[in-house]
Amino acid sequence: xxxxxxxxxxxxxxxxxxxxxxxxxxxxxxxxxxxxxxxxxxxxxxxxxxxxxxxxxxxxxxxxxxxxxxxxxxxxxxxxxxxxxxxxxxxxxxxxxxxxxxxxxxxxxxxxxxxxxx
Amino acid sequence: xxxxxxxxxxxxxxxxxxxxxxxxxxxxxxxxxxxxxxxxxxxxxxxxxxxxxxxxxxxxxxxxxxxxxxxxxxxxxxxxxxxxxxxxxxxxxxxxxxxxxxxxxxxxxxxxx
Numbered sequence: 158x159x160x161x162x163x164x165x166x167x168x169x170x171x172x173x174x175x176x177x178x179x180x181x182x183x184x185x186x187x188x189x190x191x192x193x194x195x196x197x198x199x200x201x202x203x204x205x206x207x208x209x210x211x212x213x214x215x216x217x218x219x220x221x222x223x224x225x226x227x228x229x230x231x232x233x234x235x236x237x238x239x240x241x242x243x244x245x246x247x248x249x250x251x252x253x254x255x256x257x258x259x260x261x262x263x264x265x266x267x268x269x270x271x272x273x274x275x
Numbered sequence: 276x277x278x279x280x281x282x283x284x285x286x287x288x289x290x291x292x293x294x295x296x297x298x299x300x301x302x303x304x305x306x307x308x309x310x311x312x313x314x315x316x317x318x319x320x321x322x323x324x325x326x327x328x329x330x331x332x333x334x335x336x337x338x339x340x341x342x343x344x345x346x347x348x349x350x351x352x353x354x355x356x357x358x359x360x361x362x363x364x365x366x367x368x369x370x371x372x373x374x375x376x377x378x379x380x381x382x383x384x385x386x387x388x
Contacts, residue, residue: 191376201365201379247318261308261320261331263367263377268317 159184161250163266170238171274178233178269180248189251190231191263192222196244204246207231218242240275277302279368279380287386293354296383300347300368306330307349308377309341312363321364324349325371353385361387 164179182188192204205216212224222233231248248266280299288294300307309321320333324343341351347368353360363384367377 193379200381201367203376203378206376261323261333263308263320265310265318 159250159252159264161248161264161266163246163248163269165269166267167270167272169272169274172240173237174273176233176235176238176242176271178246178248178271180231180233180266182229182231182248182250182264184229184250184252186253188253190222190224191249191251192216192220192231192233193247193249193265194244195247195268201247204233238271238273240273243271243273245270279366279378281364281366281380281383283383284381285384285386287388288356289388290356290358292356293352294356294385295350295352296364296366296385298349298351298366298368298380300349300366301378304368304370304378305347306369306371306375306377307343307347308367308369309349309351310365310367311335312365312382313361318365321351356387358387361385 160183162181190207193201194204195201204220205214205222207214207224215221220235222231224231245268247268250264252262279301282297306325308323311319311321321335322329322341323331327343338354343349363382365382366380369375369377
C-alpha cells in the first residue's frame with residue numbers, strides 16, 4: 158500500500174516563528190501533491206497544490222511548499238506564523254486515475270496539529 | 276458557487292441501527308469521494324463515485340455502501356451500526372475522477388451509542 162508520512166504529530170510555536178512541516182510519500186511514479194488545512198470547527202480546505210512545473214508552490218495565507226522529487230518530499234513552510242494558523246495540516250498525494258487501489262486516489266497523511274501561542 | 280453540502284450535520288444512532296448520509300457536490304463536479312475521519316486513524320478512504328459508478332472502494336466491511344445519482348449527488352449507508360463507526364464522515368467532490376483537487380464538505384458527525 159502507498160503511504161504518506163507526516164513526521165510531526167503536534168508542533169507548538171510562538172507567533173512570528175518560522176514553520177516547516179515535513180511530508181514524505183512512497184509512490185514512485187508521477188503524483189499530484191496537496192496540503193489541506195482544517196481550522197478548529199471548520200472543514201478541510203485546500204491550502205496549496207503541486208501538479209507540475211516550478212517545484213516551489215505558493216498557496217493561500219503566505220504558505221508555500223517545496224516538492225523535492227528525489228526525496229519524495231513535499232514540505233510545507235511559512236516564514237512567520239500567526240495565532241490564526243492554529244489548525245491541523247494534512248499532506249495528500251493524488252495517484253494516477255488508473256491506480257485503482259483500495260486506498261483511493263487521494264491518500265492522506267495522519268495530519269500535524271499546529272498550535273501557535275500568541 | 277455553493278460548496279459541498281452534507282446532511283445531516285449531526286446524528287446519534289444506536290448500535291444495530293442503520294444510517295444514510297447525503298452529499299451534494301459542487302455544481303459541475305462529477306466525482307464524489309467519502310472518507311471516515313477519526314482521531315486515531317485520521318482520514319480513511321471509503322469509496323469514490325464517478326458518473327454513478329463506483330471507481331474505488333476502501334478497506335471497509337460490506338456494511339458500508341454508497342451510491343451516486345445522475346445529478347452527482349451521493350449517499351452512503353451504514354447498516355448494523357457498531358460503536359466503532361462513530362466518526363466524522365466527509366464527502367469531497369472534484370471536477371473529474373482523478374488528478375484534480377478535492378473540495379470537502381463540513382462532514383456528518385455520527386455518534387453510535
